[in-house]
Amino acid sequence: MAAQETGGDADGPSGPSGGPLAGITVVALEQAVSAPMCTRTLADFGARVIKVENPAGGDFARYYDDVVHGQAAHFVWVNRGKESVVLDLKSDAGVGLLHRLLAHADVLVSNLAPGATGRLGLAPADLAARYPDLIAVEIDGFGSGGPLSHKRAYDLLAQAESGVCSVTGTADAPAKPGPPVADVTTGLYAALSILAALHGRTRGTRQGSTLSLSLFDTMAEMMGYHLTYTRHSGIDQQPIGMSSPAVSPYGSYPTADGRTVVLGTTNDREWQRLATDILGRPDLAADERFRTNPGRVRHRAELDEAIGEWCARHNLAEIQKTADDAGIGNACFNRPSEVLEHPQLVERDRWRTIDTPGGPIPSLLPPALLDGYEPPMGAVPALDEHTDGVLAELGCTAAELADLRERGAIGERS
Numbered sequence: 001m002a003a004q005e006t007g008g009d010a011d012g013p014s015g016p017s018g019g020p021l022a023g024i025t026v027v028a029l030e031q032a033v034s035a036p037m038c039t040r041t042l043a044d045f046g047a048r049v050i051k052v053e054n055p056a057g058g059d060f061a062r063y064y065d066d067v068v069h070g071q072a073a074h075f076v077w078v079n080r081g082k083e084s085v086v087l088d089l090k091s092d093a094g095v096g097l098l099h100r101l102l103a104h105a106d107v108l109v110s111n112l113a114p115g116a117t118g119r120l121g122l123a124p125a126d127l128a129a130r131y132p133d134l135i136a137v138e139i140d141g142f143g144s145g146g147p148l149s150h151k152r153a154y155d156l157l158a159q160a161e162s163g164v165c166s167v168t169g170t171a172d173a174p175a176k177p178g179p180p181v182a183d184v185t186t187g188l189y190a191a192l193s194i195l196a197a198l199h200g201r202t203r204g205t206r207q208g209s210t211l212s213l214s215l216f217d218t219m220a221e222m223m224g225y226h227l228t229y230t231r232h233s234g235i236d237q238q239p240i241g242m243s244s245p246a247v248s249p250y251g252s253y254p255t256a257d258g259r260t261v262v263l264g265t266t267n268d269r270e271w272q273r274l275a276t277d278i279l280g281r282p283d284l285a286a287d288e289r290f291r292t293n294p295g296r297v298r299h300r301a302e303l304d305e306a307i308g309e310w311c312a313r314h315n316l317a318e319i320q321k322t323a324d325d326a327g328i329g330n331a332c333f334n335r336p337s338e339v340l341e342h343p344q345l346v347e348r349d350r351w352r353t354i355d356t357p358g359g360p361i362p363s364l365l366p367p368a369l370l371d372g373y374e375p376p377m378g379a380v381p382a383l384d385e386h387t388d389g390v391l392a393e394l395g396c397t398a399a400e401l402a403d404l405r406e407r408g409a410i411g412e413r414s
Helices: 034-044 073-078 092-102 124-130 155-161 181-202 215-222 224-233 268-278 282-286 293-298 300-311 316-326 387-393 398-406
Strands: 025-029 048-053 082-086 107-110 135-140 210-214 250-254 260-264 329-332 351-354 361-364
Touching: 025 034, 025 092, 034 048, 034 073, 034 082, 034 107, 034 135, 034 181, 048 092, 082 387, 092 124, 107 181, 124 135, 124 210, 135 181, 155 181, 155 215, 181 210, 181 215, 210 215, 215 224, 250 300, 260 300, 260 316, 268 282, 268 293, 268 316, 293 300, 316 329, 387 398
Parallel strands: 025 048, 025 107, 048 082, 107 135, 135 210
Antiparallel strands: 250 260, 260 329, 351 361
16 A cells, blocks of 8 residues: 555655654655755655665765765755665666655655656656556746747756846846745745645545646746736836835945945835934925835935935944834845854754764754744765665565665665
8 A cells, every 4th residue: 555545554665753744755856956945845844755866976966066074065955854765767677666666655756857757757647647646746947838848947047037137136237146046936836836735635636646847937926026017017127236126215235334234115104214213304204206115216316325325324233223213124234154143043043953974064944833843854865875775665675685786776885
């Protein structure tokens, strides 16, 4: 009987106990960030994630750099709490072992190159026929059925194609947002969709048994404001650095002590308080040009000059105290080195220690915390670390494992 019917059984892999996704087994054919972010999110909620890697080095993100005790920062970030199983999916034996895993799995997540799952016999129709209770999720670059569907896509490419880079940075220097937002948001949308499909399965519906997501479609969704504005105005808004073309004042300003403060308003009442209670400029508050946000946007330069002049005469702590007292949103511009020891993380105990093949490292708790549940924060797996154990759970004997290894169908290490 399959794990999706029993939450694990004596003939197949069984996941860790505890957590809202306890008893759910996820098989991942994944690389880079998007699918690994999806499956790490599921692991954080208690699912068992079996990461199937290739014998020629595994997930290529393992080798982006070696700054984390000889391991890549990208890899340790999105691969905690998983088990690494090495299978040669170019061999019949390796594919056969994958199908033995899928027979006991609840979810399959993949983000291989275009057409790869089809060549492995893992197309949606194949999976639906063979594993009717399996939720199969495929993440690709551009979605099926379009002129770009055949193309590989990476985070930067999806951001550029969807217009994200054109609204980031400045007009003469467009930029990619620093974090891999196409990968991350697609992975999170995938995790959300899986939760919906799992819920549907408990209600006896087949809706969502096969799911597909693309980096491009996710980024088009993230561009919702800009696309809506341009469709109805005919204007391509120009990026303005650490500000927004939609609201004003809203930006960053140097302070007297060499720091940078970020101040913003989101409505007319806040603007009145900023002008009178912070800047001490009732004349600006009364100026008809600045009465509404569209007017303030048109006259952004004048407002930025006034706010910048005031901030340049005050230090960061004084500005933030004044803004807080006036009920005006504000923040400090921080670099990664400053966020590492940020008191909002430290005093709320947001850091945990996780194991990796290179030694223990700090890792942030997931953003969503459930009352009464501590995320497992499992170890980052070494390549091939769990192959023998997982396959033994599937019934492979020591002699069979040795034979599979000899034939190159599984990893070389025991």
